[in-house]
Amino acid sequence: MAVSPQDVSRLADLARIELTDQELAELAPQIDVILDAVASVSEVADLDIAPISHAVQQTNVMREDICTPSFAPEAMLAGAPAVVEQRFRVPRIIDDSNAQ
């Protein structure tokens, strides 16, 4: 089960990370080695064992439905990469298919 640079490219696409060809070539064999090392867990894949997501028993927590002060807009926008009219300015959301 060798992971190819093309496989890594597809995963990077799902994870929204642009990787250079060199990064893809370096990552593929590394991911391959790591996956080999962790593959042993799949021996329990078909066993009837309850999976756990947290070690300590978790119960859902509710809070009182009380209004509390929010942060000032200026405080929230202070770290924004771009601001316009007291809002986050984002790049256009429709891709130009030619620019892909």
Added chain:
Amino acid sequence: MTTDIYRADALELGRRIAAGEQSSVEITQAFLDQIDAVEPQVHAFLSVDHHGALEQAAAVDARRAAGEDLPSPLAGVPVAVKDLLCYRNLPTTAGSRILEGWRSPYDATVVRKMLEAGLVILGKTNLDEFACGGSTETSGFGPTRNPWDLDRIPGGSSGGSVAAIAAWEAPLAIGTDTGGSIRQPAAMTGTVGVKPTYGAVSRYGIIAMASSLDQCGPCARTVADAAALHEIIAGYDPADSTSLDVAVPAVLSAARNGDVSGMRIGVVTELGGEGYAPGVEQRFAETLDLLAKAGAEIVEVSCPHFEQAMATYYLIMPSEMSSNLARYDAMRYGLRVGDDARHSAEQVMRATRGQGFGAEVKRRIILGTYALSAGYYDAYYGSAQKMRTLIARDVEAAFQQADVLVSPVAPTTAYRLGEKVDDPLAMYKGDLCTIPSNLAGLAAGSFPCGLDPNDGLPVGFQVMAPVLGDDRVYRVGAALERELRAQWGGPLLAKAPALAGSKLKGDSK
């Protein structure tokens, strides 16, 4: 006079401040001076708050002068904070270029609690990027060096926090531990570090890596100092839904007691043998003998599924991490690349994450994305969650036979910078002994137990206790500290070589 400040325990500094024997300003200034003197070599800090720290110190001194009771035994004592915790006074970067210069609009609960307790925040310490690593080499701002040997790593990911303590730049520090990130660096620098029970310390305002494993804890030079800091930062927090609504175990009194007579100490068979440095195993065995002499009963326990702990961890952690780091999307905070009116939001997002994340973070995001992707989920992530159940059952069975479980903290002492950067798997193996506690939510600590006779570098002894049995960790740690110091004639850190320019220089023989 100032040497006296550096070598003093944090609790002793707190006592002097409360008694009016020494001011918090004088003490804080001494640590700032040491930071200025040795930082060019060690690089433990990403930011230092000279002005803010002295202001906080002066406020404590003023309260004492006005006759007020100080809010905690550590009021006026300086602390260094891992740069994974939000703190309004300084940038919060997580060691990543993607957050370079970002300032949080709020304080983490742990930071708030420390400020309320009168602690003085010196600065933010270096870490592996988003806490991803075991050497502090993956920091986007350059590595931290081990004060014992500047060519070596201080461990990680809380490498900056422990290095600050070992280099006498701070008497206390805050670290976080997802798979060993407090304990392994503590071991590699001859300092004390404890990962509390999962949920014991609030994660609110701590940048998330793997939410079901992350836990914040104290770093210190002595067991009692760590316990005192633990009591300040622990406790229920409604702002963290995984926070445990229970009383904080009495860890400081356990640290002062240190009585292990009659305690059953379980040596985990699977955490030793092949792959462990002979010097590490030697110090571990000698320390066990000391505990037996102090009245503990040593038993051997087996946790067969610990053999699968690393595989389990390196699936669960990247899966959770890849989800958590999806929030760095270049829209509301942090770096934004390629915003030129031509590229779309999604293209900007890809470019920003490609440029802003370092190699190890990308590696883990890719790995997590793989483990969670359709067709592989059951075989990888699903199986890892089942294996986690088996590991938790092993631990439960082991605690039927023993009150605490013990092992070395890491298979080896600190390695050289650059030695493992291109071999991720070799680096991951450094977490073998520490991972099970995170998977099972246990309390666990690392305590200095000597120098490896082959390389002269510190070795750590790990103590693991059941969920909410944190006091047992400190009890055993205190016993070790007492017995070992009697042998050494003082703390292990006294054996560390003096750094050039160090303010302690006049004192080193």
